[in-house]
């Protein structure tokens with residue numbers, strides 16, 4: 001199964017919003033996200049990337065179908081509660097490029113699309129020339145969570161191999177888990193990579 005990688009920016013993202021929304025709902029339904037997503041929220045959320053300055057969307061395509069996607073934008077364009085942990089630690093928000101998500105249908109994993117998502121986003125941030133750090137956050141779930149699949153392998157090693165370090169910086173997000181009746185607060189941990197010049 002050969003995958004094609006295509007990167008788009010700013011308003012070029014708009015035509016792919018529904019494809020990426022469907023992918024996010026499908027992939028984040030699984031542990032550890034357990035997200036019970038809905039298309040109207042997804043469309044609003046993804047529209048911010050098509051309107052943001054210096055944003056990008058990396059697509060993985062198989063025979064013309066979008067099977068994976070990854071987004072990024074300057075942290076300065078994220079909401080204040082995402083910026084706050086960086087400001088508290090003395091980071092200049094303007095020097096941090098934020099990786100928002102990576103989602104790939106399970107059948108297409110292990111072929112290098114994940115590597116391409118990180119490579120393309122890092123290259124873009126480097127080319128922009130004004131960033132010293134890359135950062136993303138990942139949900140924290142208790143070890144004994146009832147929906148953790150047996151043998152679940154966390155992505156920590158994959159991220160470390162991409163040069164990211166786990167931090168003790170946390171943020172909060174809210175969504176409805178698929179086994180819950182209403183939205184609850186989630187804790188997410190930031191991972192950071194310094195961009196050496």
Ligand SMILES: CC(C)(COP(=O)(O)OP(=O)(O)OC[C@H]1O[C@@H](n2cnc3c(N)ncnc32)[C@H](O)[C@@H]1OP(=O)(O)O)[C@@H](O)C(=O)NCCC(=O)NCCS
Nearest residue numbers: 027101102103104109110111112113114115116157158161
């Ligand atoms: C994160 C995610 C996109 C990674 O995708 P992936 O395509 O399986 O990742 P890759 O195949 O690029 O890399 C996985 C490993 O396989 C290796 N690999 C396997 N086949 C490969 C190939 N043909 N070419 C290159 N690398 C390959 C990579 O080197 C990497 O190993 P490493 O970390 O030891 O270097 C995918 O696991 C996913 O969608 N997960 C669910 C959603 C999620 O949790 N997202 C993260 C939070 S936003």
